[in-house]
Amino acid sequence: MNNKSLPLIYVALDFETAEEAQQLITQLDATQVGLKVGKELFTAAGSEWVRRWVEQGFSIFLDLKFHDIPNTVAKAVVQAARLGVDVVNVHASGGRNMMETAKAALVKEPHQPLLIAVTVLTSMSDDDLLEIGVQRSAQEQVKALAELTQSAGLDGVVCSAQEATLLKSALGASFKLMTPGIRPAGSQQDDQKRVMTPEQAQRAGVDYMVIGRPITKAADPAQAVSDILASLAS
Ligand SMILES: O=c1ccn([C@@H]2O[C@H](COP(=O)(O)O)[C@@H](O)[C@H]2O)c(=O)[nH]1
Numbered sequence: 611m612n613n614k615s616l617p618l619i620y621v622a623l624d625f626e627t628a629e630e631a632q633q634l635i636t637q638l639d640a641t642q643v644g645l646k647v648g649k650e651l652f653t654a655a656g657s658e659w660v661r662r663w664v665e666q667g668f669s670i671f672l673d674l675k676f677h678d679i680p681n682t683v684a685k686a687v688v689q690a691a692r693l694g695v696d697v698v699n700v701h702a703s704g705g706r707n708m709m710e711t712a713k714a715a716l717v718k719e720p721h722q723p724l725l726i727a728v729t730v731l732t733s734m735s736d737d738d739l740l741e742i743g744v745q746r747s748a749q750e751q752v753k754a755l756a757e758l759t760q761s762a763g764l765d766g767v768v769c770s771a772q773e774a775t776l777l778k779s780a781l782g783a784s785f786k787l788m789t790p791g792i793r794p795a796g797s798q799q800d801d802q803k804r805v806m807t808p809e810q811a812q813r814a815g816v817d818y819m820v821i822g823r824p825i826t827k828a829a830d831p832a833q834a835v836s837d838i839l840a841s842l843a844s
Pocket residue numbers: 622623624648673728730731732733768769790791792800802820821822823824
């Protein structure tokens with residue numbers, strides 16, 4: 611793991627084109643926020659744009675949620691590290707062998723991003739889990755997958771801020787929590803089910819927040835970022 615201090619907020623760049631993403635990025639300050647590149651933008655724009663944003667000084671979370679056999683995932687996270695991103699992720703439900711193999715491959719790289727694992731998507735509720743055969747509540751399932759992730763040697767998990775207090779007390783302060791499903795008071799919940807406001811998430815002890823639409827769809831995205839940062843500073 612690298613020791614660089616990472617930003618509290620990663621802006622989710624869920625755009626159709628790199629040009630649209632770049633348009634937003636010109637309004638953002640790399641000393642204030644990081645960028646989260648996910649499946650839509652990465653598939654459309656490719657890795658060259660990710661390199662460019664790294665060169666522009668932004669901390670990048672490459673949110674491709676790898677979920678495959680151990681060899682394939684290990685090779686994919688190594689390629690992510692070579693792009694210079696600071697955070698990369700896999701699905702914890704890919705299992706211990708997959709996570710351990712990915713970590714073992716990453717530690718040989720000169721640049722080592724944080725390797726974290728997705729527990730239960732923040733768009734899922736207890737009922738959604740039941741439908742896919744998971745009898746545990748979202749909170750219990752997050753905790754079980756986070757424990758597996760920690761014992762496989764990864765740096766942290768993606769979870770909702772609703773589980774942060776539980777995970778920090780069970781797994782310790784240094785195990786990193788990256789939390790999407792952040793919604794400033796009064797904003798739309800969209801497809802997210804396990805949400806918290808930025809202030810609630812901060813109080814719950816999350817390390818990093820992923821915030822997309824409340825910033826990217828705001829009339830003034832830079833102002834939306836400033837408002838959120840101001841709410842967290844007080
Ligand atoms: O459990 C998860 C894992 C990843 N995400 C991603 O975060 C952003 C959230 O965007 P919003 O617009 O703030 O809802 C999005 O890119 C997801 O792919 C997540 O939401 N939940």
